[in-house]
Amino acid sequence: MNSYFEKNKYKLLDKLLPLMPESKSYTTNIDGLLIVKRDAPFQSEVCLQQPLLIFSVQGEKRYSAGSEIIDYKQGQIVFQGTPMPCSSYVLKASKEIPYIAMVFAVNMQLMTEVIYSLDNVDISSMTHAYSSLGKIEAGNDIIDSFIRLADLLNKSYNDIKVLSPLMLKEMYYFLLKTELREKLISFAITSSQNNKILKIINYLKENYNNHYSINDLAEMVNMSPATFHRHFKMVTTLSPIQYQKSLRLLEASRIIKYENATVSEAAFKVGYESISQFTREYKRMFSVTPKNKQ
Structure with missing residues (x-):
């Protein structure tokens, strides 16, 4: 662990803890910033998580995104550059030493402004x-x-309205000086391979209940099917079919829970033709049957 963080950890806690009297997530007046407190181990539900940056101030957490699992602890930063099906589990927390984190929604506009202000970015290398x-x-x-x-x-x-965009740009600038540099640039630059995959992800989010072949999706971004499949899995850890399936199941879970839909109504609405297949895949993703969500 960075000794500098050890020396300054309590500066952060002194500023954050008074804003978090309870064990939960808090929105803030800084656009895109959540502050999180958990005073016991906690399992979140699976959701479609938008691009984010997590800074763990105290405690330990396990973050599951796609098919990858990342364990992280205080003083560490986790970056996620694309929307992905995610869940998390607070591994280490108590009332005396709660888990504390700052969670930033990635602001692509601010990050791109920083990137284009630099004179040593080789965009052609993406x-x-x-x-x-x-x-x-x-x-x-x-x-x-x-x-x-x-x-x-x-x-x-x-103060927050005027200064927060400047401070967030400062944060992105320093992140661009770390080993995350290529990842950050690859999601911000429109001509990059990652941005092409992001284009397909956004398309699937809007059209999750339709049927597509790999050839159809690859053609949208001018890639060969083999290259597209390889790049998509590199970026998201999932195949395009697995990713679309996750989107369907997440939407089905939402409409069962909040729109009082039956299991069959939810399954057909998101594009499934077999109730048994839907139930089987739903349980695999959420560890409960869809009936238990009603």
């Missing part, structure tokens, strides 16, 4: 796909950036 997921130890500059953002949470609304 010719292969990078995994969506990464984990690093937070360096000194990034820790200072997080401390300034935590301090800003205690300032006035006008």
Whole structure:
């Protein structure tokens, strides 16, 4: 663990803990920033998680995204560059030493502005796909950036409105000086292979209940089917078919829970033709049958 983090951890806790009296997630006045407190081990439900950056201030957590599992602890940063089916489990937390984290929705616009302001970015090198997921130890500059953002949470609304975009750009700048650099650039630059895969992901999110072949999807981004399949799995850890299946099951879970749909109604609405197949795959993903969600 970074000794600089050890020295400054309590600065962060002193600024964050008064804002979190209960064990839950809190939205903040900094756009895209959640602060999270858990005072006991906690399992989240599977959801479609948008691109994010997690900084663990205290405690340990297991993050499952696609088919990959990442364990991380205090002083570490986890990056996820594409929307992915995810769940998480707080491994180490108590009332005396709760799990504390700062969770940032990735602001592609701010990050892209930082990238294009640099004079040493070789965009032409973004010719292969990078995994969506990464984990690093937070360096000194990034820790200072997080401390300034935590301090800003205690300032006035006008201070936050004016200063938070500048501080977030500072955070992205320091992240671009780490081993996450290529991943960050690959998702921000529109001509990159990762961005082409992101285009298909966004298309599938809007059209999850339709049927597509690998050839259809590959043609949309001018790739061969083999290259497209390889790049898609590199970025998301899932095949295109597995990814679309996850989208369908997540939407089915939502409409069963919130729209009072029957199991068969939900299955047919999201594109399944077999109730038994739907039930089997639903249980595999959520560890319960769809009837238990009603």
